[in-house]
Amino acid sequence: QVQLVQSGAEVKKPGASVKVSCKALGHTITGPYIHWVRQAPGQGLEWMGRLNPNTGDTNYEQRFQGRLTMTRDTAMHTAYMEVNRLTSDDTATYYCARGVFMDVWGQGTTVTVTS
Amino acid sequence: AIQMTQSPSSLSASVGDSVTITCRASQVMTHDLGWYQQIPGKAPKLLIRATSTLESGVPPRFSGSGSGTDFTLTISSLQPEDFATYYCLQAYTYPYTFGQGTRLEIK
Numbered sequence: 001q002v003q004l005v006q007s008g009a010e011v012k013k014p015g016a017s018v019k020v021s022c023k024a025l026g027h028t029i030t031g032p033y034i035h036w037v038r039q040a041p042g043q044g045l046e047w048m049g050r051l052n053p054n055t056g057d058t059n060y061e062q063r064f065q066g067r068l069t070m071t072r073d074t075a076m077h078t079a080y081m082e083v084n085r086l087t088s089d090d091t092a093t094y095y096c097a098r099g100v101f102m103d104v105w106g107q108g109t110t111v112t113v114t115s
Numbered sequence: 116a117i118q119m120t121q122s123p124s125s126l127s128a129s130v131g132d133s134v135t136i137t138c139r140a141s142q143v144m145t146h147d148l149g150w151y152q153q154i155p156g157k158a159p160k161l162l163i164r165a166t167s168t169l170e171s172g173v174p175p176r177f178s179g180s181g182s183g184t185d186f187t188l189t190i191s192s193l194q195p196e197d198f199a200t201y202y203c204l205q206a207y208t209y210p211y212t213f214g215q216g217t218r219l220e221i222k
Contacts, residue, residue: 014139035211044216045153045159045202045204045213046213047210047213050209051211062116095158097158098158101149101164101165101206102151102159102161103161106152109192
């Protein structure tokens with residue numbers, strides 16, 4: 001049974017960048033797409049984009065264009081999501097999830113943006 | 116982008132009741148719709164994929180239906196562990212979009 005394990009909580013200053021990792025345990029990172037979803041405190045789920053871990057191709061939600069990068073390291077069985085130019089509005093829990101319908105989720109990574 | 120309008124935003128019900136949550140898409144789509152349950156502090160859990168296919172291990176009191184623009188999640192005979200927040204997701208086209216969520220509370 002594949003599991004996705006994410007990196008730990010981050011605290012960043014406005015204008016900084018954050019890179020969150022998502023490691024596949026019990027399986028390679030290749031195969032189904034990896035999606036990234038975020039959830040601001042007390043808010044709903046927001047789809048950010050997806051990565052084809054086989055080819056590296058990506059689709060990003062337009063509002064993140066230019067600020068969001070999704071990559072993978074197949075040898076390390078790990079996907080990454082990096083957001084640049086952080087603002088307080090980026091304070092959220094970030095999740096990776098696998099498959100068309102996101103049937104496997106990471107545990108979430110809390111990112112706090114504060115001066 | 117397809118907008119998913121989910122209703123109601125909150126719902127109070129008792130153990131044993133049946134409830135229905137609706138998602139309406141802003142355009143006609145295929146059956147590429149999923150339903151998720153989220154307990155506070157936890158990652159969402161996929162309950163139903165492709166409108167009506169129950170995930171392994173999900174109790175049969177959960178069911179999904181719909182077509183075109185209108186989709187529903189029905190939970191029959193509510194159990195205490197069902198009180199959570201539910202989201203729909205359209206996986207028909209990019210960008211994927213979630214409904215706003217329905218918070219199901221104990222009456």
